[in-house]
Amino acid sequence: MRDLLGVPALRAYYPAATLARLGDEMVAFTLVLLVLERTDRPALAGLTGAAYALPAVVSGPLLGTWLDRTAARRTALGLNQAVLGLVMLSLLFTAGHSPAWTTPALAAVAGVTLPMVSGGFTSMLPSLVPSQLLPKANSWEAASFGAATITGPAAAATIAATVSVEAAVIVIAVTATLSIFAIARLPALPAALATDEREPFLASVVGGLAHLARTPRLRASTITSTMLMGSVGVLLITLPLHMTALGAPRSSAGYLWTALELGSVTTAVLLGRLQTRWRPELVVMVAVAAYGLAMTTWPLATTFPVLLVLAAATGLFEGPMLPAMFAARQQYSAVALQGRVSTTAASLRVGAAALGQAAGGLLVPIIGTHAALLAVAISLLAAAVLGRLSTPRDATPTHTSHSSAL
Template sequence: MLSYYLAATLARLADEMVAFTLVLLVLDRTDSPALAGATGAAYALPAMATGPLLGAWLDRTPYRRSALALNQAVLGAVMLSLLAVVGHSADWITPTLAAVAGATLPMVSGGFTSMLPSLVPRDGLARANSFEAASFGAATIAGPATAATIAATVSVDVAVVVIAVAAALSICAITRLPALPPAGSDGEPFLASVIGGLAHLVRTPRLRASTVTSTALMGVTGILLITLPLHMDSLGMPRSAAGYLWTALEVGSITTALLLGGLQTRWRPEHVVVVAVAAYGLALAVWPLATTFAVLVLMAGVSGLLEGPMLPAMFAARQQYSPQSLQGRVSTTAASLRVGASALGQAAGGLLVPVVGTHKALLVVALGLLAAAGLGVVAGGRQSRMTERERLRG
């Protein structure tokens, strides 16, 4: 399992650096929040279409390692290309290149995570999910912090090069992953396989509740990604300092993901997802009150503690409510929805923040998180009512 977590974390490190670095690169060279939002959206948006297709293919192929490595190779090549074009060519070229790198983005999250049930015994999945959440958290901690530090001390251009290096190192680690047999049926038509994964997400209320909440969370996070660098101006800090806020948020998140990962075995995982997102929203509502950067960092850390149990519970929901043959499709389709929602959020943030200002944008983010939790309750309501009727009949 060590080789798995090393490969997954290196790939996620590169990915987590991209979102923040793209915003800094575009703002630094063009000073255009709209173009920064459009570029971030273009990086993430293709995943909404490719995720279900990639997941169906992953369930049917023994070549998962090749697909994961190819994703990282494309990422590295595109990032180096962006160094040459951002601010030096027509605006449409920058988001177009970003879209090329984002086409296989569901591989980074769903592609790796879908392997866990094949690598770990069922009674070890809860612990593996906590470590998987820690992998995401470690990458999310190191990614923005690394990008912020390099951008502040050297240049944002060097941060872009570091992403390409991290992608190359992840390819080396991926080659050490075990080859896994196909999980799905070879005889099922490909289109039917794609539709089967989507239908399972839609028709399974408990899984739907977790998916709707986590997807809406990512949409709101996309707005936050654009808001925080611009909010640094009001605190007298460089825009790159926003990376340390993401670090504080993820330090808190990874702490409770590891310490409270057992919640997914004591409570229904979709309930953990909804409660954690709602608590995160309440905590973020006080961020606009921070008058110093240090206070805001502390608030971010506390918010991360409240949000932390969400990620391992999200993994548990996919595993508990989906058969083995659907793990790839469910994981990558759910990942594509999350990435696509983040893309839309970044595009919305690029338009919203210049109009309402960063303080009001932070309040919009907090309200959006509470709305995400509410949508999850509504999405899972049918299952809850059915369960109650069955209990009463019994």
């Protein structure tokens, strides 16, 4: 870590990115709790979570193309946080007190710029970090995501249980506001694409999508990680509902996410350099398959403490996936494509999570939470298999600008 701290830009980058992600990681869980508490309607809770995430499917490729062309990244990241804070405060007055459609509609407003929180930040790394430090930077980038995912659901669960879910909503708004000040300390970066290198905007959008689809190893990583997020969306609905079977309050599900991410961050940092020994897309697929196998034990847990331990152990298998996913984007994409690739891939992941939440809200009450947990585990194994099937054995990278370092 000492060599990374020697890069001045990173001393500003990690606090800003982590603080922004902290608020974002509280949102999905808090929205579910808020809607369930005020309406007791799982389908509406799932629809609201989906509405928060689905706009990113369309906006991600557009935002990524714009990011590759602009020097105003800090402004864009700050505006995203301002919109999030305003929407969360608005939900305090509308959720359960107005027509049902207003809650998902407001959530959708915040979701339009959601890819900024993940892809918008991550796409900056190749421009901030020397290529020889990228593997380590990716590991700490995964730790940034993990720290936010550890703290966010736990904070939301604790605040909802000890104060109220409304207080958790207010904390999200405050966190979003504080992140704007942290983002202001980020260095200004020039546009990745010079004016004379730019093709028409829509052609550039299509080019980013085509690059993801036509690059076999990048495609394999993207398919696997996107399906993973679809499973996570189902889990966001399943876990709060499953708590009653274990004699625990719904808010306790937040601690399961914390345990899962504690395990994940541990191996993300300790084993992140696996991406330098094996191709990153293989690390992604193996990690997701191991994650699914470990999750098959979850329906067997009969008490909350046992499930908590299983969640922490499961996270250990997931850990190497995130650094490897970042490495796949960097290895197989030119610097001028990083904005498009990062936000487009992020939008696919967010969209899959949204569909998972919507499906979970409809199906979990019908099939039961035990069956839903097993279905999530099986879907993770299927994600790894489909990722492998999408990669021909003789596939070669389309671009390997950082491969010598990675």
